[in-house]
Amino acid sequence: MEYNFTAIEKKWQQYWEENLTFKTPDDLSNPNKCYILDMFPYPSGAGLHVGHPEGYTATDIYSRYKRMKGFNVLHPMGWDAFGLPAEQYAIHTGTHPSVTTKNNCDTFRRQIKSLGLSYDWDREINTTDPKYFKWTQWIFIKLYNTWFDETLQKGRPVSELQVPDEIREKGDEETGKYVDSRRLAYYDNALVWWCPQCRIVCANEEVLFDGSHEKCGNKVEKKNLKQWMLRIPLYAERLLRGIDKLDWPEGIKDMQRNWIGRSTGAEVDFQIDGLNEKLRVFTTRPDTLFGATYMVIAPEHSLTVAISTPEHRKEVENYIKAASLKSDLDRTDLAKDKTGVFTGRYAINPVNNKKIPIWVADYVLTGYGTGAIMAVPAHDTRDFEFAQKFSLPIDCIQDPDVEDPQQKRRILDGEECWTEDGKYINSSSEITGIDINGLNKEAGIAKMIRWLESEGLGAEKVNYKLRDWLFSRQRYWGEPFPVIHWEDGTVSLLDEAELPLELPLMEKYMPGESGESPLANATEWLNVTDKNGRRGRRETNTMPQWAGSCWYYLRFIDPLNDEMIFDSEKERYWMPVDLYIGGAEHAVLHLLYSRFWHKVLYDLAIVSTDEPYMKLFNQGMILAFAYETENGAKVSSDMVEEREGKFYNKQTGEELRQIVAKMSKTLKNVVNPDDVTSKYGADSLRLYEMFMGPLDVTKPWDEKGVKGVFNFLQRTFRFFSNTDNIITGDEDPEILKGLHQAIKKVEGDIENLRFNTAISAMMIFLNLVTKKGKVTRDTVCSFTKILAPFAPHLAEELWEIQGHSKTLACEPWPPANEEYLREDTFEYPVSVNGKLRFKTELPLDMGKEEIAKTVLSDERAKKWIEGGTLANIIVVPGKIVNIVVKNR
């Protein structure tokens, strides 16, 4: 019988759909549940590319396997469908983004369904659906109405916030301000990146290092706008500590830790000479206070202008202006010289009362610490560079632990920077009484902090890199904020009953020049009046794309619930997500934001787990071959021809080099899954995606490889669908052994997401049975079952050919029987001085000494010992024998 994959795949996809094979029952009685989730896609106009099915196939194999293992599996799919492309398309064509979005979703759904993925389509969600974003808005209201109790390290309703009496006495306005200052969501002026081309504000994360906008590539500028912000840093400690217990790749955990960026140190106050002001700094090295020879204040610091002396003020102001035009890269590029100007002002170093100059320099950032530093050039490379450039004193206060006397001399003379440990020198003062001379770094830090605290000059302090999350966009195609700004200056949020607040229909989607979103033009929608005639205006910002993806895994649990965000009982049953697979590009932002929301919901007792995703796995990127000339010029793939394993430019005949690159339109090396499916079938596509290599590495797509797995499936079908090959009676022991080896290998590999080697194990088994020629029906059925998660259409067909009338999707996974795997003998590799010389088969229960005796009496061993002395023989039972011969 020929392998007609088109007919087979169509038939079974239809069967699964009609029989609701993969509908997840709301049966919460099965104690074994498994929630297997893909990062849901943004449905772009380009359709699916071969990178998508990589993760989807992996989770599908895992899901099908877990079902066969008796688990109640939740495996849903949906669309993260808000986003800029649909909006920009709307600007150009007037087509409403919902139309574009619907079309794109339809394409994605069709393409995904054609791969035979076992999603429960009844749970499909779409972030742009008002029934969905009603609850995104609902969560925003929760965030707004929550404050963070530092003592309990827990988010609590603002109704439980104790307003201090002295503030309450000042009246409602001050009380309101106090409460607002504690809410997790707040509305404030923020200096944000503005893209004049897109007319939108970009998050810091969206601005590329060269100061251009990630989406359009144009230069961005800074602009002050009213923005919604979320106080994620309050959860920094919880987010950091939570990482430890997660089963995530260590690299991703590191990235999250680095992003949160916890550092411990001290805040120290420096009195400003001649002014009744103090300059507070954060330092991780309070022990080096004696080496502080100057201070640096950030250009944006509120005191910068104020402390500058009249003769320096002009210069400082010019410097501030210049710094504000720089992108972060310009300020931080290591290749560039450090810049800065003197403020004319001095501060008093609290450890010795010495006067040190205060400079303003843009290598100090406002967003981190206090926006000012004490500079210790002898022991900090950045300060060292700056001090050298501006000839500021460099006082070494640590005797370096170095051997080289010349280097030691240079360091002590302040000609070289020393950032490692060493014993303190020149670190005492009779005036203030502090002395840390002779201590090392750890003891020095501890003693200095104790002293600062006792003198009231500073305190131990933990600092985080993590910043407030800018949570609004000047866009149309996003979730509207359920917020009204009233003419009296107050802000109110909609009642839950008024949700969802839908987007108004519009004719033009152009944003306003001033930085307002297109919603500012939707006058009817925009203006509201309350029952007392007070007029107000709706919030025109919309939420960022992160909003919908922050909590979608929760909605899959109960996607059609109109009464509640989800049913709590179902949430307790399904959460947390057991396996989450997606691209590493979301390693930090999506996963961190999502964890943040989840923790808030946990604190409010809306969810039952403290973390959303237990096990995370990142699939690697799929690249494609591309071609370049000898000097590196890229050549579009349709211009290339292959002759005898070499590549040539069709037109010029020039020989080209094959390289591996990201798929891109310009290189014309994008692979469309539809083309692969029509040529080889969905099962082949699935199998190849998994066979290419380990799931987590980047790897190049090679159509020849698809052919390889196609051949395997074709041979599988031909052999097992041929009834002449099926016999009755006892199975050949060798086949039985091969089968159970395969079962064991495939099972272990699926559990560890090592699909490439699982497939190779099945190939080995097929090679064995085709050589043998005949198998029993039991063997066919067992093999069909282990193949099923990988090539489900083919497996269903073979299952039916064996006379079954129902799907194998819920058949039990065949157990690997160790009895068939047991070996009595082992072919010992015998090496001499570590080099393999020959092999000899010996019983596995033979003792070490007997093995040694037998091996040494072997003629081949004698040959290698001859002419030398036998020094030792190492026997590792079941592994290897090594003969050590000397003087040979």
Added chain:
RNA sequence: GCCCGGAUGGCGGAAUUGGUAGACGCGCUGGUCUCAAACACCAGUGGUAGUGAUACUGUGCCGGUUCGAUCCCGGCUCCGGGUACCA
């Protein structure tokens, strides 16, 4: 610069982390089938030398630990990814 990965045949990759390097697949070579080609099937395939058994060599480079190193340690080179002076 810093952090995290990685480097294994002509190619994608195996080796259940100290114990037979190169599983499986692609490609290539030879053969069977065919008028012929494609498909399919069978055999071979790291390199060098040899008809051959076999020997030497071989996991980016240099060194070390070990009976034994792709795996551990020290020092480099190159390639990916992340990050941007975080005090």
